[in-house]
Amino acid sequence: MKSIAIASFAMLGFCASAQPVVQPSHVAPNFEAELYYTEVPSNFSPGPAGANQTWDFSNIGDGMLLGAQQAINASTSPFAAEFPQANYCYTMVSAFADATMYFYHSLTPSIFEIYSLGYEGEVGEDYRPNPRTYVTFPYTYGTVFNDTFQRTTDAAPVSQTVTYDAYGTLIMPFGTFNNVVRQKVVIEGNTNYAWFNVNPFYPILQTSLEDASLGYIIDNTVLDTPSAQGGVFAAYPNPVFDRLSIRFPDSIQGAVTLELSDIAGKTVRTAQIASQSDSVDLSGLQAGVYLLRVHSAQATEVLRIVKS
Numbered sequence: 001m002k003s004i005a006i007a008s009f010a011m012l013g014f015c016a017s018a019q020p021v022v023q024p025s026h027v028a029p030n031f032e033a034e035l036y037y038t039e040v041p042s043n044f045s046p047g048p049a050g051a052n053q054t055w056d057f058s059n060i061g062d063g064m065l066l067g068a069q070q071a072i073n074a075s076t077s078p079f080a081a082e083f084p085q086a087n088y089c090y091t092m093v094s095a096f097a098d099a100t101m102y103f104y105h106s107l108t109p110s111i112f113e114i115y116s117l118g119y120e121g122e123v124g125e126d127y128r129p130n131p132r133t134y135v136t137f138p139y140t141y142g143t144v145f146n147d148t149f150q151r152t153t154d155a156a157p158v159s160q161t162v163t164y165d166a167y168g169t170l171i172m173p174f175g176t177f178n179n180v181v182r183q184k185v186v187i188e189g190n191t192n193y194a195w196f197n198v199n200p201f202y203p204i205l206q207t208s209l210e211d212a213s214l215g216y217i218i219d220n221t222v223l224d225t226p227s228a229q230g231g232v233f234a235a236y237p238n239p240v241f242d243r244l245s246i247r248f249p250d251s252i253q254g255a256v257t258l259e260l261s262d263i264a265g266k267t268v269r270t271a272q273i274a275s276q277s278d279s280v281d282l283s284g285l286q287a288g289v290y291l292l293r294v295h296s297a298q299a300t301e302v303l304r305i306v307k308s
Contacts, residue, residue, distance in 0.1 A: 019051065020167050020179040020198045022139035024109055028200035031071035031090055033219040034289055034306055036063030040212045046193045049184070051141065053168035055195065057205065060173065063216060065287040065308045067092040067101075068239060077102060079119060083128070086115045095239055095287075095308040111136050114149075126152040133162070139181070141167055160187045170195050170204060174218055174289075177204055218289050220304065232301055233294040239306035242283035244292075247276055252296050259293040260285075260305070282307055 038061055047055055074080060074089035079102055086104035093100050101124060104115040113131040118124035132149035143164045148157040166182040181196040194206045197219065205216045233256075234247040246256060258280060260269040268290070271280045282305075290305045 019141040020181050021141075022135060022137065022181060022196070022198055022201055024107055024112070024137050026199040026201040027088065027107055027112065028202070029071055031069065031200065031202065031219070033069045033202065033217045035066045035069055035092065036216050036218070036287070037066050038063035038214050038216070040207070040209065040214055044214075046182075046207065047166075049163075049165040049182075051167060053166050053182070054171070055168065055180075055182075056171040058171045058173050060214060060216075062173070062286045062288065063214075065095045065239065065306065066215075067094045068306060069103075069217075074104065077104075079104070079116075079121065083115045085131075092118065105134070106131065109137060128152065129154070130157055132160075135162075135183070139164060141181075158187060160185060162186075172204065172216065180204065232299040233303060235292060235294075235303050235305055239308040240282055241308050242281060243279040244282050244305065245276065245279045246273060246294060248294075248296075252298050254297050257295045259295070261291050261293070262288065 041060055044057075044060070047053060069090050069092045071088070071090040074083075074086050077089050080086070083104040085106050088105040088107045090103050091100050092103065099120065101118040101120055103117055104119065106113040106115060112134040114134050115127050115131050116124060117127075119126060127149055129152060130148060130150035133145060133147040136143065136145055141164055144161065146159065146161050148159050150157045163184040164181060165184045168180060168182075170177045170180040177195075177197055179198055181198060183194045183196065185192050185194065190210045192207045192209055194203045196202065197204050200219065202217055202219055203215075204219075205214060207214055232248055232252065236245055236247060238244075246258065248256065256273050258269075258271045258273065259267055260282075261267045268285060269280070269282065273280070285307050287307050290307060292303045292305050294301050294303060
């Protein structure tokens with residue numbers, strides 16, 4: 001039987017007018033993102049708790065793309081019958097294999113719970129014996145909740161203590177985020193942290209310190225980047241490992257110029273193609289999200305490219 005105790009405490013430096021508050025409406029139904037993995041730098045420190053903190057993790061380095069994530073309709077998803085309580089679902093398509101994993105959640109006005117992580121039927125974490133509480137709403141600075149959860153692989157319920165212990169500015173290699181919420185999670189003696197964007201609500205950075213790893217998310221809603229399938233031009237395959245092709249209609253005549261830039265705006269590759277049989281070699285680029293400007297005499301578009 002799940003048992004949750006929720007409390008709120010005052011912290012030094014508390015500023016009610018500035019604190020970010022997470023509401024259930026901040027969970028985006030059109031969530032799209034890429035998930036990356038990297039090792040914990042030797043000098044990494046999560047920093048202190050408190051209000052108006054600044055976390056500069058701009059030196060964590062380039063991560064490895066694990067997959068592309070996208071929210072879908074939970075009721076029409078492949079495992080909907082197995083998770084009838086779930087009303088929020090997103091998928092992750094692996095960057096290494098032709099596999100789609102499912103993440104099922106229950107979202108209500110008072111609580112956001114996890115029912116599965118990376119579920120594929122026989123693979124992944126299944127929390128049906130006792131779902132895990134992610135956050136409670138409204139999620140305000142100083143909130144603490146004690147929760148028990150149990151996966152099908154757990155012999156007994158597992159306890160966690162979760163604290164909204166800080167907020168401030170998070171600096172990452174791919175951008176600076178203001179009004180970020182930090183969550184401290186203690187499970188069986190292990191302490192980890194997650195830094196959340198508020199609206200849309202998603203974890204920008206998560207630690208797994210016992211495994212010496214970090215996971216971070218580049219969210220397309222925050223970046224407000226165009227789709228990889230434009231009105232005239234389309235890029236494929238996407239994600240791309242080595243060679244990228246551009247598809248366009250017969251109405252496009254003459255040379256097509258390509259300019260690829262990273263998310264900081266730096267141009268990393270330029271090329272020109274004369275037909276759809278041509279392609280561009282991207283094998284030497286680091287994994288990440290890029291913007292591709294495609295220009296011809298008839299049309300110009302910007303496409304989002306994921307390099308694996």
